[in-house]
Amino acid sequence: MDRKIIAALRDNGRATYAEVGRTVGLSPSSVHERVGKLEAAGVITGYHATVDPRAVGLGVTALVGIQPTDTASNDEIADELSVLPEVESCYAVAGDEAFVVKVRVETVDELEHTLGRLRRIDGVGRTRTTVVLSTRFEGRPNNQLLDDDVTS
Numbered sequence: 001m002d003r004k005i006i007a008a009l010r011d012n013g014r015a016t017y018a019e020v021g022r023t024v025g026l027s028p029s030s031v032h033e034r035v036g037k038l039e040a041a042g043v044i045t046g047y048h049a050t051v052d053p054r055a056v057g058l059g060v061t062a063l064v065g066i067q068p069t070d071t072a073s074n075d076e077i078a079d080e081l082s083v084l085p086e087v088e089s090c091y092a093v094a095g096d097e098a099f100v101v102k103v104r105v106e107t108v109d110e111l112e113h114t115l116g117r118l119r120r121i122d123g124v125g126r127t128r129t130t131v132v133l134s135t136r137f138e139g140r141p142n143n144q145l146l147d148d149d150v151t152s
Contacts, residue, residue, distance in 0.1 A: 001026065005034055006044065013047045050139065058104040060111050061132040064118060065097035072123030074098050080121045086114045097128065 004024040008015060017028040017035070024031070038044045053061065068077060074092065081090050081101060089102040101118075105111050111131070118127055 002034055002038060002043075005031060006038065009035070009044070009047075053104050057106050060105050060108055061135070062103045062105075062111055063130045063132065064101050064103055064115065065093075065128040065130075066099040066101065066118065066124055067096055067126040067128070068098045068123050069125040072098075072125070074123075077121055077123045081118075084114070084117065086110075 001024060005020060005026075008020045008023045012019070015023075017031040020026075020035075021028045021031045026034075035044065053059070066077065066081075068074060077099065078090060078092070081087050081099065086103050086105050087101045088104050091100045092098065093100050103111065103114055105114055108131075111129075115127060115129060118124060
């Protein structure tokens with residue numbers, strides 16, 4: 001049941017407990033109680049608005065792989081990445097690269113400037129950039145949430 005509630009909230013984070021209850025077949029008070037427990041357990045970590053990056057002027061998206069030097073500290077590199085507003089997401093990954101970051105900027109010129117900033121971070125040896133031409137889907141809810149066994 002918790003997975004169904006999570007799926008309903010991922011679909012519409014502004015839904016009332018009554019609306020979620022109708023979707024999953026519970027009373028609003030039961031949904032309220034379960035959501036509170038999910039929040040307290042750290043399963044639900046927050047609610048946010050989904051914004052179209054192009055609508056706010058961020059028309060260029062790139063995925064940048066970061067390969068550290070042999071003596072680099074991944075924690076220090078991650079700390080430096082976290083202060084760059086252009087870096088939307090940062091993933092620690094397996095392979096030659098230690099990180100893949102999603103960068104969003106207004107123009108290709110700004111991307112070039114951002115790549116220069118990334119390369120100047122102490123411990124960054126190389127970067128590999130893939131410019132996104134279009135986004136087919138992103139941030140979609142995981143439908144597996146509805147298919148798995150009840151966890152509550």
